[in-house]
Amino acid sequence: MESQETVLQHLSKVTPSCEEEAKSLEFITQFVAEQPRYWARDTLVGHLTASAWITNAEQTKAVLLHHKKLDIWVQPGGHVDDSDESLAQASLREAQEETGLANLTLKQTEIFDVDVHAIPERKSEPKHNHLDIRYWFIADNETLTISEESNELKWMSRAEIEMITQEESVLRMVRKTLL
Template sequence: MGAVLADLLDRYRPADADEEADVERVRRLLADASDPWTRAIPLHVTASALIVHPPTRRVLLRWHARQEAWLQVGGHGDPGETDPVAVALREGVEETGLSDLTAWPDAAVVHVVIVPVNAKGDEPAHEHADVRFLLATDRPGEARPEKPDAPLRWLTVPEALAATSEPNLRETITRAARLLEA
């Protein structure tokens, strides 16, 4: 069930020892779990993306009420989904209304991070093995929030860095900035 993700990870080079440890945990998850995407296990795969508009070098952040933070788009795979790029694209379209999203500059992994998730209601605390990508749009003006309590904001890289205090997202934004400047 994790063949697509395993292939992506084989081509990915972690940036530091912490990320290397997270990638290794994802590899073990792929080897040990019959379905690494299922929410039934304490560590499961999610896919997310930072949406960019390369001509203006802006990034799109979405307000996540549960985390009370400006974050990237993304989430869990639906039953049967095993391609993290497809999951990130589906989530991106659902959360922004942008129907022209494409992997940018290609479909390579940009960041891998294990993210702790607090318990809520009957859902226990768990971890997301978040595999991150960049998605681009040619029509930033068409972005529409999925729901009223999930506004979207196009921001310059410095504005995006100021809008979030999440170190892992700040790292994703920094990696995107390097590609936007190239």
């Protein structure tokens, strides 16, 4: 995994689009500076996660999945593995695992969006924060393969997404990208 210093450099290049994202960026930056194992699931107060915002080339649709455990519509993403070379690589791995899309291209090499959200307590882990680092990918085809982590997986237009979710962090990415 990338060093704290490298991740802090990436974070310093993020330009928040709103006050909520600015607060998330500040929190994540401080967290990474203080936590040597900022990505590790065994950092129980929280850890960085990696997500992929996937659109078609025309920017008219994005991929969302209905998450089984959380029971909400979100972008593909998840935990960073120790073997991941970078947050961008973790984001790509999660995208491919959760969508079956093999040919994804980064739209921009830098971090696209950041978000902090609470994960409820479960049998095996306490309530904690996911500090989500998001990268924007373009898919060269629209053939999806659902994983066991999702109830549904589909391409949706801006209007369709706005009808099925009130999750501000998802809607923020819609506003940043979809026509």
